[in-house]
Each structure stands twice: as C-alpha cells, then as structure tokens.
Amino acid sequence: MSVQDTIRQTVTSNPVVLYMKGTPQFPMCGFSAGAVQILKNCGVSFAAVNVLEDPEVRQGIKEFANWPTIPQLYVKGEFVGGSDIMKELFASGELQKMLEGIEG
Amino acid sequence: MTPEFVQQLITDRLAATHVHVNGDGHHFYARIVSPRFEGLGLLARHRLVKDALKDVIDSGELHALSLEKTATPAEWAAQ
Numbered sequence: 001m002s003v004q005d006t007i008r009q010t011v012t013s014n015p016v017v018l019y020m021k022g023t024p025q026f027p028m029c030g031f032s033a034g035a036v037q038i039l040k041n042c043g044v045s046f047a048a049v050n051v052l053e054d055p056e057v058r059q060g061i062k063e064f065a066n067w068p069t070i071p072q073l074y075v076k077g078e079f080v081g082g083s084d085i086m087k088e089l090f091a092s093g094e095l096q097k098m099l100e101g102i103e104g
Numbered sequence: 105m106t107p108e109f110v111q112q113l114i115t116d117r118l119a120a121t122h123v124h125v126n127g128d129g130h131h132f133y134a135r136i137v138s139p140r141f142e143g144l145g146l147l148a149r150h151r152l153v154k155d156a157l158k159d160v161i162d163s164g165e166l167h168a169l170s171l172e173k174t175a176t177p178a179e180w181a182a183q
Contacts, residue, residue, distance in 0.1 A: 067151075068154070068161070079147070080147070081146065081147050081150065082150075083170075084150065084170050084171045084172070085146050085147060085150060088146060088172075088173070089146065
C-alpha cells in the first residue's frame with residue numbers, strides 16, 4: 001500500500017484525524033499544541049498521527065492535501081485546514097458545528 | 105523581510121483593500137481584506153494567499169505566515 005493509500009484509509013476510517021508533530025500528550029510544536037487544545041475544547045475524541053515518527057507520512061500528508069504545513073485536520077475524510085483555519089473556525093463556532101454528532 | 109514588505113507584497117498580489125501585518129522577521133501574522141475572497145470558503149481563501157506568495161515561501165524568504173483574518177470588503181464593513 002502506498003503512503004497516499006495509507007493516509008486515505010486513516011482519514012476515512014476515523015471521523016476526526018489530526019496530523020501533528022508529536023502526540024496530544026507531548027506536542028513538539030506550538031501550532032500542533034494549539035490544534036490539540038482546540039479539539040479538546042470542542043470535547044471531541046480524535047485520532048492523532050505523529051508525523052515525526054514517519055518521514056514518508058510527513059512528506060506524504062503535504063501532497064495528500066496539497067497543503068504545505070502541519071498540523072492538518074481531517075473531518076469525515078475531508079481536509080479542513082491547518083492551525084489558522086482551525087482557530088478561525090473555532091472562534092466563529094463553525095468547527096463545533098462541523099464536529100456535532102461525532103462521538104466524544 | 106520586514107512586516108512592511110510582506111504587507112506590500114500581499115497588497116499588490118491580492119489587490120487587497122486592507123492589510124495589516126505584524127511580525128518579528130521570522131513569523132508574521134496577517135489580516136487581509138480583498139475582493140478576491142468573494143464567494144470563497146476559508147480553506148480556498150488561505151490557499152489563494154499561499155499561492156500568491158508561493159515563490160517567497162518556497163525560497164524560504166517568508167518562513168512562517170499565520171492568517172488571522174481573511175475577509176471580503178463587505179464582511180469587513182459589517183464587523
């Protein structure tokens with residue numbers, strides 16, 4: 001299975017996925033830490049993928065969404081955005097709406 | 105790169121009517137108002153800005169740019 005297939009499988013088999021640097025317990029970058037905090041504030045459980053553990057995934061996720069930076073949030077298989085977009089969607093309440101109905 | 109230079113780049117390349125950029129030379133924070141955002145979702149707006157600045161981002165001259173606000177003139181006026 002190619003790395004793109006692996007990513008596709010991950011984002012479609014988990015309702016909420018965060019690709020990040022480090023883990024939710026130990027984020028290794030301020031932007032990833034901010035993204036985790038936002039999801040926690042939404043009260044939703046999510047799958048986290050630590051891109052620092054796999055250089056192929058770290059590069060592959062940038063190509064998957066055609067988005068150059070990490071963190072990246074996926075909801076129901078769709079790329080939502082990076083940390084700026086998460087911040088803005090959370091501030092406007094849209095992110096909470098997007099995550100409604102997903103098991104916390 | 106200075107915040108003023110980033111501000112000028114964004115203004116020119118996105119026909120922005122209002123741009124505010126803060127930054128320390130490494131990390132910049134921008135608020136942008138442009139008619140080109142009309143009809144676009146948040147993700148598409150961010151892509152538009154990053155595409156417009158792709159050369160300076162790829163070259164490493166512009167290392168990190170956070171977009172705090174991307175609004176159309178109408179949305180900006182309504183605030």
